[in-house]
Amino acid sequence: MSNKSAAPVLGRRQWLSSSAGTLAVLGLGTSAPVLRAQTPPASTAKTLPAYAAWKDSNAMLIHSSATIETKRQAFGAGLITPAEQLYVRNNLGAPAASILDDRDAWEVSIEGVKNPRRISLRELKTLGVETTPMVLQCSGNGRGFFPNKPSGTPWLVGAAGCVVWTGVPVRVVVEALGGVLRGHEFMTGTGGEVLPEGLDPKSIVVERSVPAKAMGDALLAWEMNGVPIPLAHGGPLRLVVPGYQGVNQIKYVKRLAFTEQESDAKIMAHGYRISPPGSKADPSQPSVLEMNVKSWINSPLPERAGAAGQVQIQGVAFSGLHAIKRVEVSVDGGKSWKEARLVGPDLGKYAWRQFVLAAKLQAGTHTLASRATDMAGNVQPEQRLENVGGYNNNSWADHAVTVTLA
Numbered sequence: 001m002s003n004k005s006a007a008p009v010l011g012r013r014q015w016l017s018s019s020a021g022t023l024a025v026l027g028l029g030t031s032a033p034v035l036r037a038q039t040p041p042a043s044t045a046k047t048l049p050a051y052a053a054w055k056d057s058n059a060m061l062i063h064s065s066a067t068i069e070t071k072r073q074a075f076g077a078g079l080i081t082p083a084e085q086l087y088v089r090n091n092l093g094a095p096a097a098s099i100l101d102d103r104d105a106w107e108v109s110i111e112g113v114k115n116p117r118r119i120s121l122r123e124l125k126t127l128g129v130e131t132t133p134m135v136l137q138c139s140g141n142g143r144g145f146f147p148n149k150p151s152g153t154p155w156l157v158g159a160a161g162c163v164v165w166t167g168v169p170v171r172v173v174v175e176a177l178g179g180v181l182r183g184h185e186f187m188t189g190t191g192g193e194v195l196p197e198g199l200d201p202k203s204i205v206v207e208r209s210v211p212a213k214a215m216g217d218a219l220l221a222w223e224m225n226g227v228p229i230p231l232a233h234g235g236p237l238r239l240v241v242p243g244y245q246g247v248n249q250i251k252y253v254k255r256l257a258f259t260e261q262e263s264d265a266k267i268m269a270h271g272y273r274i275s276p277p278g279s280k281a282d283p284s285q286p287s288v289l290e291m292n293v294k295s296w297i298n299s300p301l302p303e304r305a306g307a308a309g310q311v312q313i314q315g316v317a318f319s320g321l322h323a324i325k326r327v328e329v330s331v332d333g334g335k336s337w338k339e340a341r342l343v344g345p346d347l348g349k350y351a352w353r354q355f356v357l358a359a360k361l362q363a364g365t366h367t368l369a370s371r372a373t374d375m376a377g378n379v380q381p382e383q384r385l386e387n388v389g390g391y392n393n394n395s396w397a398d399h400a401v402t403v404t405l406a
Helices: 012-023 039-046 121-127 172-174 210-216
Strands: 058-064 067-070 106-110 118-119 128-138 159-169 187-192 207-209 220-225 239-242 254-260 294-299 309-318 322-328 341-343 351-363 364-374 402-405
Touching: 106 207, 118 121, 121 159, 121 220, 121 309, 159 172, 159 239, 172 220, 172 254, 187 210, 210 254, 220 351, 220 364, 239 254, 294 364, 309 322, 309 364, 322 341
Parallel strands: 106 254
Antiparallel strands: 058 067, 106 118, 128 159, 159 220, 187 207, 187 254, 220 239, 294 309, 309 351, 322 364, 341 351, 364 402
16 A cells, blocks of 8 residues: 655645645746647547537547547646536546536445445545546547557557646545455446446446555545545546546546455456557456656647747646656657756656756757656666557657647
8 A cells, every 4th residue: 555655745724825825926827839749630620519618629639429539739828627627537428417417426336345325426535535636537638649540549648647636535435444455466446327228237337446555545536626626527426546547537436346356347357458469458468557757749749830039938847656757859760869957846647747858959850759667677668569449658759749840
């Protein structure tokens, strides 16, 4: 189980008071204008679905009603991703908006503990509260760079964001209910989406298992970026597991069970597996769990030409369970590297770090790349790990950008 001191988790008021002023002073509270990247033509013909109609359509690539991506240029220079610009990925249709009419009445079943029972959001709020800034990322982020075009949404970099969750720590709930039963090595969350009739529930339900030790920093969260979680992002209650890929962050969580085995739901047993090319997914293959070390550049970007001379190369970097140690930037496609400067407040190992490198670039074409290293010594690789689902792409070569300066 994680040590509470291993990752900064602040009370909501403490986080707001300590970081909001810092963000304002450093100019990080708003997005600065940056050069625009190309937008896939297909996105221009689509509109935001009703449950996410409040999103900033100018900042989003709309792949489908259930897959909405943040444009690379929309990340700007801000540290926290605004809700209206945060990506959406739903495996099932969102429940009716009426579940938000009385948020505090929502109940979650806690199982695999000494005193299992259903507990309302109203009661959860009396048990404790903590706030954790963290990267939320779809495991398919970067799939669009795979040359073999795996099935699924062709995400580029925008199926990710850095957001702030507030809720009760799972470990506190577990302690209040007598602790986890011996031998129950997995924490299994089940979503509250309405399942289609006539199908085996296990074939469609959103249910994922992670190691039980992940509860050390996990939250049952009811706020995102300081306001109640919107329906599009799992409100009224979401299971948040810092450092893990987005599919494990269960929306509309209705059941949190500590189990002896991983869930046998299809999305766990056969979905989101790192399957070698030419194979079929099965439970023996690695599951999509922790995020890997990753970075990319958000400015400058290719579509709008910039001026030669002094350029501030900016981007973001993050890892799964480890903080970022350093980021290097190349202006020649990886032939040489210079260490960038980490800027902005450090909001803990689960949040991304901003980086910047000041460089003098001559007129012409330049390939800009970034390469992150985390505190455990993991280095962002040049090449992606080829797999059938297009998961976990952290290749610095794929995420590089080519810009032409006049």
